[in-house]
């Protein structure tokens with residue numbers, strides 16, 4: 154019996170046992186009330202034992218009927234009918250029934266289930282002011298939840314499962330300070346879940362399954378006691394609910410959720426069961442779900458999750474069932490799932506995995522389907538805004554021959570679209586992911602970087618809708634406009650959750666095959682690192698009517714503390730902070746080169762493309778994404794910027810960034826803007842002389858006075874030397890990024906040591922100390 158679980162009830166029951174033995178009889182009026190109820194319910198089978206002489210308080214409780222008394226009054230009444238019971242007579246009146254019931258004002262627990270009660274719950278239920286637990290499941294109750302219930306301030310549990318109650322859930326549902334269990338399964342509720350639900354601080358169980366609820370849930374992250382959230386079979390969505398990480402059971406099957414699953418999910422250490430099947434989720438599956446601390450049941454079937462599964466992924470030993478069926482997963486099943494040793498149910502058919510024991514699609518299916526498109530009809534107002542954006546973008550568009558995979562969609566959707574509206578509809582590609590052959594998977598760096606993503610403190614990569622971007626930028630209002638570069642406009646925006654974003658709007662001019670489209674997005678989604686302005690998501694958009702790709706929006710985090718140049722010229726950075734900035738840039742380069750596959754080289758690094766955040770962490774904000782490069786190449790052909798005349802483009806492509814890094818270092822050291830390559834050559838020459846020359850006068854003319862005040866000579870010398878090497882004309886002579894990092898760390902270390910040493914003079918001469926080789930273990934400073 155479920156009520157036994159309730160600890161306050163157990164306590165009550167204990168008191169009752171004592172009182173039953175000492176005091177004797179129930180007030181006769183209350184006994185009569187019970188007999189009236191029996192008559193009103195048309196003498197159901199379960200109540201055949203009730204007679205005029207029955208000792209109600211003394212009778213043995215059983216699952217069907219239980220009466221509990223305290224000091225001659227009834228505190229609990231359970232009448233649980235048989236599901237096969239004959240229906241109540243036509244003359245049954247729920248109003249009379251409750252009128253009778255209110256003669257038991259001391260009731261704390263009321264359970265009336267499977268009795269065929271029909272009609273709507275009368276408002277007079279409020280007269281049962283002591284009610285704590287109410288269970289009226291499996292009746293034929295209709296109408297709405299009466300406002301009278303809002304006066305039951307002691308209510309802890311309200312269960313109305315399997316009825317026909319509906320309408321919108323009233324806002325006052327959030328006004329029960331003690332509410333622990335609210336269960337409305339299998340009714341006809343619709344509309345959104347009221348925001349007030351987030352005030353139910355004691356809530357442990359929230360069951361809303363099998364209704365017609367819609368829209369996204371309010372922020373429930375404040376409900377730290379919430380253990381069970383059951384939303385199955387509603388129209389909730391599109392946003393993934395925001396929850397506390399103490400959730401134990403999360404059931405979201407068969408709703409209208411889209412987008413990616415948030416990376417927070419992998420911090421739900423108490424989560425035992427997650428069912429997000431039969432939604433429209435997209436984006437990469439998070440393999441770390443399989444190894445969550447408490448996880449037993451996982452079901453993600455029937456979505457469009459992408460990503461490459463690795464045999465090395467580990468699983469929680471306690472996993473009992475995993476259903477990955479009907480997604481777009483590639484790679485091979487984690488060994489822990491494919492081994493037969495455990496009594497574990499693993500379903501994975503309908504993906505593109507290499508394990509063929511359950512039916513799989515060919516890999517091309519998953520790659521193409523990852524591009525599955527959605528027709529999103531737009532109203533005219535938005536369309537004109539959109540045209541305005543197009544109008545201010547560079548040059549006209551090239552008609553794109555549709556990718557084979559899209560052709561069927563195209564005709565289908567086009568016919569639909571014609572029927573619905575005259576103006577050109579547009580489809581928004583919700584996402585596209587996947588596509589790296591498994592050889593990349595073998596690269597451990599790739600995997601380790603993917604795993605690290607969670608630690609960045611930024612939301613997981615996802616597809617954005619254009620509506621969202623329009624809302625964030627106030628319809629791309631000019632007040633949101635940040636600037637226009639060779640690669641399109643930048644807009645600043647603010648998402649609903651308050652976070653700031655930067656949006657790069659790109660006009661696509663080239664035909665993309667499905668394969669290279671996939672790759673671009675896969676790559677962009679990996680551009681997340683502490684020292685990059687990280688990609689948060691994207692949004693694709695194009696017209697159906699003439700098949701031309703119109704726009705690609707790339708959404709990045711917004712970094713607000715200015716460029717590295719403005720921070721240097723504003724004299725805001727000490728020498729230590731300048732080295733730290735340089736280390737940040739170098740780590741960013743290291744990630745671009747080796748942290749993602751394939752690496753990004755020739756990123757055209759400039760000090761103005763290095764931003765600082767609130768904590769003075771440097772972030773590279775412009776890098777050589779292939780999609781951008783395709784657009785950019787045309788532009789460069791016309792105007793050749795200062796630093797693009799590098800030699801040996803193909804032979805030493807990673808060294809191009811090292812040269813640019815050297816230019817940034819020049820500015821860090823000198824505090825003066827370096828605006829041309831000849832400028833850079835001249836300053837490099839001066840630096841070289843300053844190191845060899847004895848006189849400090851020449852050094853002064855080169856080094857930023859701010860730096861001279863705050864740095865130790867040895868630290869400065871180390872940085873100058875590495876700077877000179879970075880600026881070598883011969884690409885092969887430039888140091889590796891690891892070498893650069895080692896030297897910069899060394900410069901920090903000697904600087905730290907120097908600061909502790911009060912004897913050192915402010916203007917200490919550049920010492921002749923040479924740093925040890927990068928391979929000297931004693932001095933290596935660990936990365937990260």
Ligand SMILES: *[C@@H]1O[C@H](CO)[C@@H](O)[C@H](O)[C@H]1NC(C)=O
Nearest residue numbers: 155156233266267288290312
């Ligand atoms: C409510 O009543 C139904 C039917 O008797 C029962 O199955 C269910 O467990 C009860 N719920 C609770 C939480 O007591």
Ligand SMILES: *[C@@H]1O[C@H](CO)[C@@H](O)[C@H](O)[C@H]1NC(C)=O
Nearest residue numbers: 198233234235236237238267
């Ligand atoms: C209800 O009736 C069905 C078929 O007559 C029977 O199988 C089932 O056991 C009955 N249920 C109960 C609770 O008596």
Ligand SMILES: *[C@@H]1O[C@H](CO)[C@@H](O)[C@H](O)[C@H]1NC(C)=O
Nearest residue numbers: 291292314315316339340363
């Ligand atoms: C919903 O309730 C009806 C009647 O109360 C029952 O027949 C049906 O099986 C229930 N559906 C679910 C999904 O629980």
Ligand SMILES: *[C@@H]1O[C@H](CO)[C@@H](O)[C@H](O)[C@H]1NC(C)=O
Nearest residue numbers: 367368388389390391409411
């Ligand atoms: C499902 O979500 C889409 C947008 O994501 C929305 O347009 C649609 O109305 C939703 N469906 C229902 C039944 O709420």
Ligand SMILES: *[C@@H]1O[C@H](CO)[C@@H](O)[C@H](O)[C@H]1NC(C)=O
Nearest residue numbers: 463464465594595596597600
């Ligand atoms: C998986 O583990 C094996 C042995 O531990 C190793 O050889 C292999 O490279 C790993 N594969 C991946 C993709 O990490």
